[in-house]
Amino acid sequence: MIKTFKRGGVHPPENKISRNAALEQLVPEGVVKIFTSQHIGAPAECIVAKGDKVKTGQLIAKANGFVSANVHSSVSGTVLGIENVADYQGIKKPAICIQVEGDEWEGSIDRSAEINRDLSKTSEDILAKITEAGLVGLGGATFPTHVKLAVPKGKTAKAIIINGAECEPYLTSDHRVMLEKGEELLIGVQLLKKAVNADKAYIGIETNKQDAIDNLTRLAVNYGGIEIVSLKPKYPQGGEKQLIKSITGLEVPDRALPIETGCIVSNICTTFAVYEAVQKNKPLFENSITITGKNLKVQKNFIVRVGTPLSKLIDAAGGMPENTGKIISGGPMMGRAISNLDAPTLKGSGSVLFITEEEAKRGTKSNCIRCSKCVAACPMGLQPFLLYRLAELNMLEELKEKAVHACIECGCCLYTCPANLPLVDYIRLGKTRAMKLIVKPK
Amino acid sequence: MSKLIISPSPHVHGEFSTRRLMRDVIIALFPALLAAFYFFGLDAVKVVCISIISCVVFEYLIQRFLLETAPSVNDLSAVVTGLILSFNLPSNLPWWLVVIGSLIAIGVGKMVFGGLGSNPFNPALVGRVFLLIARPVEMTTWPLPSMLVTPDAVTGATPLAIIKEGLKNGLTIDEIKATSDYTFGYLDTLFGQIGGSLGEVSAIALLLGFAYLLVRKVITWHIPITIFLSVVLFSGTLHLINPDKFIDPVFHLLTGGMILGAVYMATDYVTSPMTHKGMIVYGAGIGLLTILIRIFGSYPEGMSFAILFMNAIVPLINKYMKPKLFGEIK
Numbered sequence: 001m002i003k004t005f006k007r008g009g010v011h012p013p014e015n016k017i018s019r020n021a022a023l024e025q026l027v028p029e030g031v032v033k034i035f036t037s038q039h040i041g042a043p044a045e046c047i048v049a050k051g052d053k054v055k056t057g058q059l060i061a062k063a064n065g066f067v068s069a070n071v072h073s074s075v076s077g078t079v080l081g082i083e084n085v086a087d088y089q090g091i092k093k094p095a096i097c098i099q100v101e102g103d104e105w106e107g108s109i110d111r112s113a114e115i116n117r118d119l120s121k122t123s124e125d126i127l128a129k130i131t132e133a134g135l136v137g138l139g140g141a142t143f144p145t146h147v148k149l150a151v152p153k154g155k156t157a158k159a160i161i162i163n164g165a166e167c168e169p170y171l172t173s174d175h176r177v178m179l180e181k182g183e184e185l186l187i188g189v190q191l192l193k194k195a196v197n198a199d200k201a202y203i204g205i206e207t208n209k210q211d212a213i214d215n216l217t218r219l220a221v222n223y224g225g226i227e228i229v230s231l232k233p234k235y236p237q238g239g240e241k242q243l244i245k246s247i248t249g250l251e252v253p254d255r256a257l258p259i260e261t262g263c264i265v266s267n268i269c270t271t272f273a274v275y276e277a278v279q280k281n282k283p284l285f286e287n288s289i290t291i292t293g294k295n296l297k298v299q300k301n302f303i304v305r306v307g308t309p310l311s312k313l314i315d316a317a318g319g320m321p322e323n324t325g326k327i328i329s330g331g332p333m334m335g336r337a338i339s340n341l342d343a344p345t346l347k348g349s350g351s352v353l354f355i356t357e358e359e360a361k362r363g364t365k366s367n368c369i370r371c372s373k374c375v376a377a378c379p380m381g382l383q384p385f386l387l388y389r390l391a392e393l394n395m396l397e398e399l400k401e402k403a404v405h406a407c408i409e410c411g412c413c414l415y416t417c418p419a420n421l422p423l424v425d426y427i428r429l430g431k432t433r434a435m436k437l438i439v440k441p442k
Numbered sequence: 443m444s445k446l447i448i449s450p451s452p453h454v455h456g457e458f459s460t461r462r463l464m465r466d467v468i469i470a471l472f473p474a475l476l477a478a479f480y481f482f483g484l485d486a487v488k489v490v491c492i493s494i495i496s497c498v499v500f501e502y503l504i505q506r507f508l509l510e511t512a513p514s515v516n517d518l519s520a521v522v523t524g525l526i527l528s529f530n531l532p533s534n535l536p537w538w539l540v541v542i543g544s545l546i547a548i549g550v551g552k553m554v555f556g557g558l559g560s561n562p563f564n565p566a567l568v569g570r571v572f573l574l575i576a577r578p579v580e581m582t583t584w585p586l587p588s589m590l591v592t593p594d595a596v597t598g599a600t601p602l603a604i605i606k607e608g609l610k611n612g613l614t615i616d617e618i619k620a621t622s623d624y625t626f627g628y629l630d631t632l633f634g635q636i637g638g639s640l641g642e643v644s645a646i647a648l649l650l651g652f653a654y655l656l657v658r659k660v661i662t663w664h665i666p667i668t669i670f671l672s673v674v675l676f677s678g679t680l681h682l683i684n685p686d687k688f689i690d691p692v693f694h695l696l697t698g699g700m701i702l703g704a705v706y707m708a709t710d711y712v713t714s715p716m717t718h719k720g721m722i723v724y725g726a727g728i729g730l731l732t733i734l735i736r737i738f739g740s741y742p743e744g745m746s747f748a749i750l751f752m753n754a755i756v757p758l759i760n761k762y763m764k765p766k767l768f769g770e771i772k
Contacts, residue, residue, distance in 0.1 A: 007765075007766075007768065010456065012454055012456065169454070241768060241769065245768075251768060251769040252768075252769050253769045253771055254767060254768070254769040254770055254771050255771075256769070324446070325446070325447050326446055326447045326448075326449075326453055327446060328453055330451075332451075332452060332453040332454040333451060333452045333453075333454070334451050334452070335451055335453065336450075336451065337446070337447065337448045337449060337450075337453070338446075339446065339448050355453055355454070357447075359453070359454055360447050360453060362449070362455060363455065363459060366460055366514065366517065366558075367514075367557060367558050367559035367560070368559050369460055369463075369519075369558060369559045369711045369712055370559060370711050370712050370714075370716065371463070371711040372711070372714075372715070372716040372717065373458065375716050375717055375765055376662075376718070378765070379768065380767065380768040381765040381766050381767045381768045381770070382765070382767070383716065383764065383765065385716070403767050406767060406768060406769075409451075411451050411452030414452055414455070415452050415454065415455060415456045416456050416458060417456075417458070418458035418459050418460045418462070418463055419460055419559075420455070420459070424450075424451070424452070425450050428450065
């Protein structure tokens with residue numbers, strides 16, 4: 001049975017043109033720049049100095065507090081120093097620069113292709129390995145994984161939900177991982193289950209990836225307690241709250257965490273990274289990135305070392321196509337526009353998307369005709385047309401009252417608006433401003 | 443290298459635009475338009491053209507010279523208003539009344555409130571009701587479709603008016619049906635062999651357009667279907683209580699611009715509620731009021747008044763019929 005969430009959502013053209021490009025390793029060369037802050041929380045503290053020799057997978061910056069994550073070298077070579085480097089958006093942040101020399105890995109990392117099926121580790125061992133490996137959520141938010149897996153006192157985790165929806169148009173890296181690393185992924189799921197003492201796991205996959213559903217369903221026979229759930233292709237199917245609703249029918253209460261429903265959601269790439277961290281001792285220093293776009297010469301799904309300059313990825317995919325209007329990190333619905341092509345990749349980078357000028361163009365805004373398409377499209381049950389107006393007028397009290405905090409900024413309202421109103425732009429602004437008025441309920 | 447665009451997400455936009463939605467409404471009205479031309483001939487062509495042209499011209503002039511804003515006739519909303527207004531007029535209406543109706547529709551119905559999106563009432567209905575109250579004789583002298591025209595009958599009453607008149611004279615429904623020239627066959631009303639406004643006569647053509655609007659996702663089923671259901675329920679109950687005094691619900695559905703109103707006028711975005719829940723309340727209200735006016739009011743037809751009345755209540759409906767917040771704590 002195909003499951004879905006009922007309220008709201010849109011279905012933009014899927015454009016999964018890179019779906020058939022097998023994962024491909026991109027060889028590191030030149031200089032890599034690794035940010036000390038690639039996660040939500042405190043930046044990691046650098047523990048190497050200029051001139052130090054480092055190996056691939058060596059710890060170079062230590063987590064600074066609980067909500068923080070370790071950072072490892074993605075290459076072997078010499079540390080050139082710590083510089084302020086501009087990121088995708090051109091904002092300068094401290095990064096450790098390393099001159100690449102060969103590719104010598106830390107001895108503790110198991111580089112064999114053999115699958116390690118040993119599931120005897122205890123919950124504490126698994127969590128310790130995940131913390132050590134500097135894992136962060138690779139779905140976009142980059143929240144440290146060990147924090148997410150720390151179940152609050154008094155709550156129990158009943159189920160792990162793996163987000164294989166990949167509901168954003170264009171993106172295919174999760175899809176490739178599900179096809180090529182199926183068994184590793186399932187072992188990762190078992191490890192996550194064990195880490196939080198849950199006895200059930202679901203992997204939700206949209207039916208536009210039937211081959212991935214078939215592959216994982218076939219493999220899951222050997223692993224108990226994993227259910228592959230077919231999901232209707234609909235955006236934002238992979239939104240945390242929507243995914244829980246689709247699969248379990250439960251709604252995460254307003255202003256509460258998903259654990260209230262007994263579920264912990266993890267992304268496909270994160271789950272694969274859990275496998276590598278726990279079974280292979282491999283820290284998070286590389287990730288899969290989709291390079292795609294209608295006019296791009298070759299579609300690619302790369303495995304890229306963290307800190308590789310974007311321009312290198314673009315060159316490897318045949319260079320920047322003609323009439324590119326916009327380059328996006330992430331999907332077209334929630335990704336961010338890139339302004340700096342020299343910026344290094346991050347742990348959480350999932351894709352580089354080239355949008356043509358035509359696609360990138362926003363129409364001129366006209367009067368709201370109160371067609372209510374935004375209300376019908378909002379997956380959170382908000383009234384975007386109203387929030388937009390209130391945000392425009394900076395009416396913060398009213399915004400708070402109309403539950404602006406619940407907005408997940410998915411962009412469905414703007415996508416569907418016939419008057420081209422910048423709905424989510426203003427709502428985002430209003431939400432940020434109104435947040436200071438919003439206090440948690442007792 | 444050309445400059446890259448930097449703007450917040452989402453980076454792609456859907457297929458909808460105001461112009462496309464309006465164009466779809468025009469396309470949806472095409473079958474009914476052809477039916478009108480077929481039944482009422484050149485007169486209908488004249489009324490439709492005058493109405494559309496004057497609506498567009500008035501909108502342009504008002505925006506350009508009175509409001510001094512950039513004219514937005516390109517969005518086709520004035521064409522839709524003109525088209526729907528003409529559908530609500532008898533085909534033999536003098537041309538100058540059509541022009542006045544258009545001026546009221548665009549000027550008073552729409553522009554005084556600030557143009558598209560701000561008007562509380564359906565502009566075409568404002569124009570129509572103005573004409574109905576100001577010139578009741580011209581507005582209720584219906585030409586008969588060409589095939590019903592006999593040497594001594596070129597104009598006639600609508601089926602609803604015949605029933606109303608008959609009931610006033612103390613006849614039962616069956617007696618009215620037996621004595622009237624009009625056949626009261628459902629097939630006739632379905633295909634348009636009745637007297638009436640030029641756009642309302644062919645139910646089948648209007649329903650064809652309804653299907654098109656649904657397929658193109660211009661409107662949802664909520665408003666039209668709840669109107670139909672509420673009409674059937676209410677008039678059906680009355681019919682069951684006393685079939686001599688109250689005609690059957692199918693007759694109510696197929697006459698008096700019921701389909702035109704429910705599909706094309708009650709669903710006007712600007713003047714209908716924002717949530718599906720609200721739309722159901724609104725639709726039910728329109729159905730109920732229409733039957734109340736038709737049966738107990740002094741006018742034989744109640745659709746226009748019912749829609750305008752419910753338009754006025756829309757802000758109240760919006761206030762109470764809010765969408766349910768995801769994960770709302772009770």
